[in-house]
Amino acid sequence: MQDSIRQLFTENIQTMIATGEALSAPIENAAVSLVNCLINGGKVICCGEGASSALASHFAQLLLDKFEAERPCLPAFALLSNNSSLQPDNQQNPDHLARQVRALGQAGDVLVAISMTGEEHNLIKAVEAALTKDMTVVALTVDNSGELSGLLGNQDTELKVPAHRPARVFECYTFLLHALCELIDITLFPQQGDL
Structure with missing residues (x-):
């Protein structure tokens, strides 16, 4: 079992290294998009x-409250899932995320869409809605991420993780989001000191 444990750590480390090498420029682009959005009075919708x-x-x-250091709150929120509707499951609106984007998103906002396959219907519709509202999209995706990737334009950023195992992808996504938080904090609040 200990060999399996060591193999899990090795696989995680290899995924992180490959992601860091492949995505350093896109991570910077995503951080700049988020910082510019916040500086210009926009909000981050996740x-x-x-x-x-x-x-x-x-x-x-993490944006609304704090990441590691105390700092002012940043305007961010996550869209609601579809599990609190009064409708039975088979009658729920399949575009519930897109409806929220259309209601709450504005030009200059950033939509952070986190996709495990690139084929999730609700996420695709949410990205389409964001693009029609002149929002910027930061999409966390995987290789061969299908239709969602095809929607993104030059102003958008795709953080495409070079992994296929869902557990490794999820771990990498968590790290990417923490890295974005840290980059936002050190850019907007350098006076807060070293984190």
């Missing part, structure tokens, strides 16, 4: 499906 919705909530809370 969404995901399934386990990714927990990451969206986590990222929004």
